[in-house]
Each structure stands twice: as C-alpha cells, then as structure tokens.
Ligand SMILES: Nc1ncnc2c1ncn2[C@@H]1O[C@H](COP(=O)(O)OP(=O)(O)OP(=O)(O)O)[C@@H](O)[C@H]1O
C-alpha cells in the first residue's frame with residue numbers, strides 16, 4: 001500500500017533561478033525505510049521540510065506530495081499542522097535547537113501528545129515516562145524532569161525520538177539524527193531507531209550524508225545531487241553496483257579501506273563545476 005507519493009516536487013527560494021529541489025519523485029509504502037543521501041546543500045532537508053509543511057513563506061513549492069492519499073502541496077498551514085506529529089513527524093538534525101531550552105523535556109514530549117490525542121495531562125505524564133523508557137532512557141523520571149542542557153547529546157536525541165514517536169505516526173522523517181553524536185552513541189541510537197520503527201510499523205525517511213549509516217536503518221536509498229535524484233534503488237544494489245559516478249564516490253568513501261592509495265574520489269565539483277555548487 002502506498003503511504004507517500006511525491007511527484008515532480010520542486011522547491012525554489014527567492015528570485016534566483018536555481019532551485020533547491022528539482023522535480024523529485026519517489027514513493028514509500030507503509031512501513032518502508034527509505035534513505036536520502038547527498039552532499040551538503042543537495043536539497044535533503046528542504047525535501048523533508050516540504051513534507052512537514054515547515055518551509056518558510058518565501059519558498060515556491062510545485063508538484064505533488066500525497067500522504068495517505070491526501071495532497072499536501074498547497075494545504076493550508078493549520079490543516080498541515082494537524083497532520084504533524086500525528087501522521088508524520090520529524091527528528092531534527094540538531095537536538096539542542098529542536099528542543100526548547102526553557103522547558104523540561106517531559107513537558108515538551110507531553111505537549112506533542114496533548115496537541116493531538118484526547119489525553120488529559122495526568123495520564124499524559126504516565127505515557128511520556130513510558131515512551132522515554134521505550135527509547136532506551138533508563139532513568140525516565142529524572143530525564144522527564146530535566147532541562148535539555150542537563151542531558152547528554154545522546155539523551156537529548158532520544159527525547160526527540162520519543163517526541164516523534166509518541167503519537168504513533170505512519171511516517172517518521174529523520175534528518176541526520178545522529179550526526180551530533182559520537183560513534184558508539186550513534187550506533188546505539190540507530191539500533192534503537194531500527195527497533196522502535198519495527199515495533200511501531202512506521203515508515204521512515206532517513207536523511208544522511210553517510211551511506212554506511214543509511215544502510216543500518218534503510219532497505220532503499222535515493223541519491224541526491226544539486227536538488228535532483230541521480231540514482232535510486234535497494235541499499236544492497238547501490239553498494240554492490242553503483243551506477244552514477246557520484247554514487248560510486250560515496251560507496252568508495254563508505255568503504256574507505258578499499259580505496260587505492262593515491263586514488264582521488266569524485267566530489268560534487270566534478271559534476272557541477274562552479275555555478276552548480278551551492
Ligand atoms: N530558507 C531558505 N532560504 C533560501 N535558501 C534556502 C533555504 N533553505 C535552504 N535553502 C537552500 O536550499 C539548498 C538545499 O538546502 P538543504 O538544507 O536542503 O541541503 P541539505 O541537503 O539538507 O544539506 P546538509 O547536508 O548540509 O544538511 C541550499 O542551497 C540552501 O542554501
């Protein structure tokens with residue numbers, strides 16, 4: 001069953017002719033895990049924000065985004081806001097900016113719940129503690145009563161995950177959710193994400209610039225370069241037989257041990273010299 005259908009999605013900003021996302025099309029079935037990889041500035045986050053309805057007013061969006069059969073392009077803000085957290089949610093790149101520094105995290109998670117469910121604040125607290133436990137926070141009570149700055153990076157990212165999952169959305173968008181974490185914490189958070197998504201049966205759009213990270217969570221992957229999809233397919237196929245030279249470069253970087261001494265890996269400049277690079 002198709003959950004998400006994106007067709008010819010384009011996003012441009014201001015009066016510049018260059019577009020951030022250029023006629024992107026892809027599909028996601030219920031429960032499917034799709035990775036988006038690409039260089040910095042290739043349009044990954046802008047694509048995610050278009051799905052969330054969180055692009056600024058200055059963005060020109062064309063094409064179609066259908067989620068559960070419902071068209072999201074041109075949907076009024078308030079209608080889009082009702083879908084956020086409920087049908088689709090997002091884990092942002094930087095947990096410190098995604099969390100409100102002035103509010104205890106337990107309350108922040110509870111607010112997502114109260115916004116959508118017909119939940120009272122008393123029972124919300126119980127569900128928040130339970131959810132914080134499910135994302136691997138051993139000391140859930142204490143974490144709930146902490147401000148973001150009192151937590152470690154890994155704990156903060158788990159709180160964001162709890163916020164994203166507490167209303168059991170059909171689609172969870174993760175934008176570089178582990179970039180700010182050290183490697184061991186990153187591996188743990190990814191394993192946890194994998195588990196929680198399986199239990200919830202939620203589909204996932206997982207954004208990263210790291211093919212190795214994507215392959216831990218996703219079955220399929222899109223490769224973006226300057227706003228376009230240049231290659232798409234199952235992760236295994238992309239790894240074993242990358243077609244586009246840029247993808248070959250990414251695979252080589254992910255398997256750095258196999259790169260020949262002195263071999264130069266292709267970069268974005270090889271495909272879009274000067275003006276193409278944003
Ligand atoms: N609000 C905005 N106003 C104008 N241009 C924007 C805005 N947001 C993004 N862009 C531009 O859109 C392009 C794509 O940006 P985007 O954030 O999607 O890249 P990304 O692939 O997520 O990169 P990174 O890996 O660094 O997060 C960039 O050229 C960026 O400068």
Ligand SMILES: [Mg+2]
Nearest residue numbers: 044045046175
């Ligand atoms: Mg980004």
